[in-house]
Amino acid sequence: MLNINGLKIAREDKILAYDLQLAEGKILAIQGVSGVGKSTLLSAIAGFVELLAGTINWRGETLNALSVEERPVSYLFQDHNLFEHLSVMENLSLGFSGGAPKDDLIEAARELKVLDQLAKRPGELSGGQRQRIALIRTLLRLQPLVLLDEPFAELDPKTRHLTVNWVKKTASAKGKTILMVTHQAEDAEQLADECLVLGGI
Numbered sequence: 366m367l368n369i370n371g372l373k374i375a376r377e378d379k380i381l382a383y384d385l386q387l388a389e390g391k392i393l394a395i396q397g398v399s400g401v402g403k404s405t406l407l408s409a410i411a412g413f414v415e416l417l418a419g420t421i422n423w424r425g426e427t428l429n430a431l432s433v434e435e436r437p438v439s440y441l442f443q444d445h446n447l448f449e450h451l452s453v454m455e456n457l458s459l460g461f462s463g464g465a466p467k468d469d470l471i472e473a474a475r476e477l478k479v480l481d482q483l484a485k486r487p488g489e490l491s492g493g494q495r496q497r498i499a500l501i502r503t504l505l506r507l508q509p510l511v512l513l514d515e516p517f518a519e520l521d522p523k524t525r526h527l528t529v530n531w532v533k534k535t536a537s538a539k540g541k542t543i544l545m546v547t548h549q550a551e552d553a554e555q556l557a558d559e560c561l562v563l564g565g566i
């Protein structure tokens with residue numbers, strides 16, 4: 366269970382407040398107008414944001430005092446966080462303690478139609494290809510709690526459908542708990558078990 370209780374964060378002239386519970390293995394879609402604080406919530410769970418109040422609990426233990434590296438979190442940022450000086454395959458292999466699961470990474474790249482891109486640099490890829498590479502790395506890391514910020518924003522409808530189905534299948538096979546920011550009601554409907562609309566509907 367992820368349990369966020371009385372969380373308060375100061376942003377510019379306002380205070381953002383969050384309360385939510387999400388059972389393990391579930392997928393939550395987070396929606397709401399631009400600037401309402403969707404990305405801030407993910408950043409706070411990942412440990413990048415100073416909290417005014419509240420607790421973030423995972424499996425009954427508070428994450429508040431843990432550093433970013435210590436948290437059980439794999440985070441896909443809006444800008445894909447790929448390193449330009451590394452090949453796509455090297456980027457995929459980052460962040461796996463105990464060695465990257467090369468076969469799984471390659472199988473995922475094949476399923477998401479980016480197998481031909483692995484020897485290139487991220488800068489040589491299209492936005493949608495970069496997005497799929499970052500998504501593969503984020504989902505296949507060992508951390509159980511996965512945070513996705515607009516993971517399908519740059520994909521055409523057909524690729525989006527393929528990728529949404531891959532996330533659904535992979536999350537279920539690996540028992541991931543996912544919080545996903547999306548502006549697309551369709552993604553929420555296809556993928557999410559629950560939906561949280563920040564700032565009201």
Ligand SMILES: Nc1ncnc2c1ncn2[C@@H]1O[C@H](COP(=O)(O)OP(=O)(O)OP(=O)(O)O)[C@@H](O)[C@H]1O
Pocket residue numbers: 376377397398399400401402403404405406
């Ligand atoms: N690093 C930061 N420092 C201070 N204020 C910030 C920071 N990042 C975002 N903000 C502000 O916090 C508020 C929430 O921003 P956030 O990015 O969480 O919104 P969002 O709902 O994800 O928006 P979008 O849909 O446009 O991505 C906004 O008013 C924004 O200007």
